[in-house]
Amino acid sequence: MPIIQRLSEEVFSRIAAGEVVERPASLLKELIENSLDAHSTSIDIEIFGAGKTSLRVSDNGVGMDADDVKLCLERHATSKIAAFEDLDNLHTFGFRGEALYAIAAVAKVTVTSAQKESKTGWRVTSEKGRITDGPAPAVAGTTVFVRDLFYNTPARLEFLKSDGSERSKLAAVIEEAALANPGVRFTYKSEGRQVLRLEPEDSGDFFHDFDMRVAAVLGDDLASGLLPIDVERPGVRVRMLVSPFDKMPSSRGFQYFFVNKRPVASKILSTALYKAYGDQRPSGKQPVCVALLELNPDAFDANVHPGKREVRFKDDGEMFEIVSGLVAAALAKAKAAAPITLAPMPEPEPASVVADAPATASNAPASDHYLGGRGFIPEPFKQIKLSASMAMSAPDGAPAWYTPPFRYVGQIERSYLLFEANGGLFILDQHAAAERVLYEKLLGEIETGGAKSQKLMIPVPVDLPASAVRAVLDKSDRLHKIGFEVAAFGKNGLHVTAVPALFYQADDVKKLIHRIIDSLSDPVHEAERLRHDVTATIACKAAVKSHDRLGEEEAYKLLDALRDCKDGSACPHGRRAMLSLNRDELARRFQRPGAVPLA
Numbered sequence: 001m002p003i004i005q006r007l008s009e010e011v012f013s014r015i016a017a018g019e020v021v022e023r024p025a026s027l028l029k030e031l032i033e034n035s036l037d038a039h040s041t042s043i044d045i046e047i048f049g050a051g052k053t054s055l056r057v058s059d060n061g062v063g064m065d066a067d068d069v070k071l072c073l074e075r076h077a078t079s080k081i082a083a084f085e086d087l088d089n090l091h092t093f094g095f096r097g098e099a100l101y102a103i104a105a106v107a108k109v110t111v112t113s114a115q116k117e118s119k120t121g122w123r124v125t126s127e128k129g130r131i132t133d134g135p136a137p138a139v140a141g142t143t144v145f146v147r148d149l150f151y152n153t154p155a156r157l158e159f160l161k162s163d164g165s166e167r168s169k170l171a172a173v174i175e176e177a178a179l180a181n182p183g184v185r186f187t188y189k190s191e192g193r194q195v196l197r198l199e200p201e202d203s204g205d206f207f208h209d210f211d212m213r214v215a216a217v218l219g220d221d222l223a224s225g226l227l228p229i230d231v232e233r234p235g236v237r238v239r240m241l242v243s244p245f246d247k248m249p250s251s252r253g254f255q256y257f258f259v260n261k262r263p264v265a266s267k268i269l270s271t272a273l274y275k276a277y278g279d280q281r282p283s284g285k286q287p288v289c290v291a292l293l294e295l296n297p298d299a300f301d302a303n304v305h306p307g308k309r310e311v312r313f314k315d316d317g318e319m320f321e322i323v324s325g326l327v328a329a330a331l332a333k334a335k336a337a338a339p340i341t342l343a344p345m346p347e348p349e350p351a352s353v354v355a356d357a358p359a360t361a362s363n364a365p366a367s368d369h370y371l372g373g374r375g376f377i378p379e380p381f382k383q384i385k386l387s388a389s390m391a392m393s394a395p396d397g398a399p400a401w402y403t404p405p406f407r408y409v410g411q412i413e414r415s416y417l418l419f420e421a422n423g424g425l426f427i428l429d430q431h432a433a434a435e436r437v438l439y440e441k442l443l444g445e446i447e448t449g450g451a452k453s454q455k456l457m458i459p460v461p462v463d464l465p466a467s468a469v470r471a472v473l474d475k476s477d478r479l480h481k482i483g484f485e486v487a488a489f490g491k492n493g494l495h496v497t498a499v500p501a502l503f504y505q506a507d508d509v510k511k512l513i514h515r516i517i518d519s520l521s522d523p524v525h526e527a528e529r530l531r532h533d534v535t536a537t538i539a540c541k542a543a544v545k546s547h548d549r550l551g552e553e554e555a556y557k558l559l560d561a562l563r564d565c566k567d568g569s570a571c572p573h574g575r576r577a578m579l580s581l582n583r584d585e586l587a588r589r590f591q592r593p594g595a596v597p598l599a
């Protein structure tokens, strides 16, 4: 029995329809959603030419009869709603009757379908404005085959990104659908190669299935140790997996929100997530989050944006409080449990991260500290010996802060280098200063033809979603210039086979790759940011750390190198590298007679 009807003008004029085929990934999203609406449990996707040459989606869903196949490419033809009020009780992704029509307007399309019990199938083809149809084999389910995307609007091809980048977006669409639908089997072949094969998770325990699917999509590196949240509130069911404080990647790229299985980009939800982590989130770290929210269909509006990527909640404040509260509670619980657990201690954060944090009493040697009270003067302060002075005058082009002669006085907390500078006091943050020096050195190397690279004896594996792997591979030329070599590895990951010569720690390589993914997601400043972010991170990891004991010679070397930097006053992340109190300032502070007064 045919079920597709044409919407009346009164209905379709109130629906947020419009552009649905911006790029191969947006049409793939529509086709997968149609397959899910048809209750499919298995969806096979195959593309060639990054989705522009051809894109095929086959499902085992309920299929269509011959009359519906003939109608499905028509505008405003849908089986999903009949009246505008139906939107208040929507249980499907589709509601506009627009997607197949819009795809057929910019590509050659064939839809082949058969219902389960039916003896024949039917096929309709739209090509260059001509629509033909006829019988087809009775294979239950639907296949949509799209060829020559934008063949009649070639200008739109120019708006697409590189093939690698389009392939990454295609994989990301499949990953999203897979995360929200753990019971559905997905396979994905790209240019003849199998990229994804996700078997259905159908243990009967939805949260378990969700957890398994998240691990299959994100890879073990990102998915292990996530905290589970599974709560039912009046009108809302929340299932989430989120990072604990001590295990977060450095990329914001692994945060997924779904409302009734729709992937949504929601400022409210992401702000709620970050609010829960508050200021205890280690700097530069970003939570992984996969959130499946289920609401009554009348508690939100999906009819906001033609791409269906946004929803409007009836009650923003309530959604915010629920998400933020549940995540905060899960984090608190995980934290409280930590000291009494008998499981092996988690790997400590690499030293570099600890070093970024300000020194605390517990990680600095107590005996070196002036603890106050009764005339106690720590030994090192009594014994400061004055060192040889440096050049008497600043070389041409030296920065304003460089006020010789400098005389090294000593190190404080193994973090700050103290100098006398032309009668004043000058303090360097040794880590920030070293970072800046390395950063500029590396930028110099990159600008003059590529950074020195060093092959790794054993490649570092990095588990990532397939879309992120594609995104990184797509930029491999640019990465090569910075000193990295990367290759696809296995089902879910990358092998990093060479790194910039300045840089060597395996854990840090993973972090860098996450940073790179973040830089890639900013299309406008991509090249610039990639260079800056990666270079700054390499410099940070390779630089002298706080708590490294530096000798006099090294202190002078660092000062000299900083003087030759273009901008030595701050580290590449913008943190201050130096402080000074010049001679006049000192005199003024001690209220010396004749001190230069405040201007």
Ligand SMILES: Nc1ncnc2c1ncn2[C@@H]1O[C@H](COP(=O)(O)OP(=O)(O)OP(=O)(O)O)[C@@H](O)[C@H]1O
Residues within 6 Å of the ligand: 004, 030, 034, 035, 038, 059, 061, 062, 063, 064, 072, 073, 077, 078, 079, 080, 093, 094, 095, 096, 097, 098, 099, 100, 101, 141, 142
């Ligand atoms: N894979 C499929 N299996 C079964 N029926 C399908 C499939 N794809 C499309 N259809 C039928 O074709 C109709 C038109 O699909 P189309 O995607 O154009 O519109 P829609 O899903 O109803 O709304 P929207 O434009 O919001 O996606 C659907 O309503 C559905 O009845």
Ligand SMILES: [Mg+2]
Residues within 6 Å of the ligand: 030, 033, 034, 093, 094, 095, 099, 100
């Ligand atoms: Mg649809």
